[in-house]
Amino acid sequence: MGEFFNKIGELFSTPAYIDSLLHGFLLTLQISYFALLIGVVLGTVIALVETARKSKWMVVPKFICRVYVTIIRGTPMALQLFIMFFVIFAIKRFPSIITAILAFGLNSAAYTAEVIRSGILSVDKGQTEAGLALGLRPSTIFMRIVAPQAIKNMVPALGNEIITVIKETAIVSMVGMYDLNMAAKDIGSGQNMASYIVPMVVAGVFYLATIYLIIFIVKRIEKNLRKSDLRVEK
């Protein structure tokens, strides 16, 4: 055990190691952040298309969205990452971080779309009918009635998607990118077998701390949005 703590001391007193870890951590955060941003924007668009009223203008967009979501959800993330790196963006000197962000963003969009879609569908039909019967515009009904209730319903699942993406970015080490996961492996290598333990535990703590923070924030948001469920006054 003493050996373990000595190793931790060594890791945190070697500037090169700290530098590697922080670099890796920063890359993990960058990929996750921008991928989630793409995911939410594109996912919202897909969900809106999928929940829009049926009409002849929507047939093709609805079909495209369904096919897209099905393909993304039906194939491994690692394969999608490989296709992005070795087929679509196999251009020399194309920044790998952008390729990775796109790979994870396009993947996350499909899952986020499903979360948003089910959030919208979970709002009771009677809520929309109340608005219609009063003569409100569909856009008003969506913005004031359906969307707020849908968002409340989908926050837990969206939190889950954020967590999934942050952890899943660890597979970028498979295409040689230097993220937090890769940094841990790098620091540990070239020494003996036991030396892997410390950097990997430290990397794990980094992931865990980040995700714990996300869980904490999501819980706070959830609690705030649940106000109207409670028997309290505004």
Next chain:
Amino acid sequence: MENNTDLVIKNLHKSFGKNKVLNGINFELKEGERVVVLGPSGSGKSTFLRCINWMEEPTAGEIYLDGTLVTEKNVRKVRRNIGMVFQHFNLINNLTVMENLTLAPVKLKVMKRAAAEKRAMELLRHIGLTSKANAYPASLSGGQKQRVAIIRAMMMSPEVLLFDEPTSALDPESIGDVLSLIRELAEQGMTIIIVTHEMNFAKEIATRIVFIDKGKIIEEGTPREFFEKPKTPRVREFLEKVL
């Protein structure tokens, strides 16, 4: 009160896929009338009511409100003049009682916000729920929710009020509260169409009873005619079962 015809329905049909629910309904409603729609379950009573303000788009037939044909284009305008009260209240969960009452009149520029809030408070005072103005629907009992839903419809000063089984989801005590509020509106001369299973209430409040079976109006008349001297065997059979 002048005897204008508020609502004319001609040859109304409604199908859900292959399921024909309404098979040619002809109906007229004059200002100040209170029509109770009766019929066995699955007869199309609720669908009939919901077609009037296009909550369900009719498959065929015409609906005129004050002489204007209701179409896809003007339906939102028409709906402002037709209030609707639902079986399950349908108060908007993410809005407070006050916001439920003022959202439509303010958004549709029927009233300024201050005027709408003042009117809402008056109506809330009338039903004894001023203390709930800033509460969310989740904190209201069923009867309270339905009474708020009724005054929400009244906020738009509609020409006609539609009630779709307004007491079917309520406990007996709340039913009394809701019925007396509807009774009060009736006494004030509100034009009403109500689908209900409350026979005694129907007898008491209706100026006319309409009986629907298999998507058609098969009998109509004053409550006295209807309950005491039903013309068709189908109505006689129905009344034997429910009375």
